[in-house]
Amino acid sequence: MITRLGLHLEDGTLRVTVDGRPLVQDVAGVERRIIDHPDRSLAGDYADLGLHEVPDRDVTAYLATDGAEREVLGCTCGSAGCWPLLVRITVGPREVRWSDVRHGFRDWDYGGFGYTFAADEYLAELDAVDRLLRADPNSTGTRGPW
Known part of the structure; x- marks a missing residue:
């Protein structure tokens, strides 16, 4: 199933949405099902990705490098x-x-969890964020869904 990526810049973070839902919400739902009881309170305990974690603030290079493993949610x-x-x-x-x-530090089995995006829409969304950041290199931006 093809899903739609949304990227929203706000206060120095890059909020990722999938089909209009915050990525962290989808991840929390999966983690609640797969995490053993003592760690279950950790389900979805993530923050949006900080722009400081994206090298050179180049979102396209960060999220469109074939074969790359990338952090899409970070620590609170x-x-x-x-x-x-x-x-x-x-x-x-x-x-x-x-x-x-x-997860970078837990051995949780996410099974087949993941997403498939239409390449043209995905790359256009990344480019829109990059254009905003190039127009104002100091921007922490506010950019909602298109």
């Missing part, structure tokens, strides 16, 4: 790599896939 403390949710990005001519979802 704001430290890069502290509590990461990672995905493998596969870029094809018609589709972009996020697969091999994993």
Whole structure:
């Protein structure tokens, strides 16, 4: 199933939505099902990705590098790599896939959880954010869904 990526810049963070829902909400739902009881309170305990975690603030290079493993949600403390949710990005001519979802420090099995996006829409969304950041390099921006 093809899903739609949304990226929203706000206060120095990049909020990821999928089909209009915050990514953290989808992840929390999956984690509540897969996490053993003592750790269940950790389900969905993520923050939006800080722009400081995206090298050179180049969102396209960060989220459209074929074969790359990237952090798409981070820790609520704001430290890069502290509590990461990672995905493998596969870029094809018609589709972009996020697969091999994993937590950076927990051995949680996300099974087949992931997303497939239409490549043209996905890349256009990344480009829109990059254009905003290039227009105002100091922007922490507010950009809602298109």
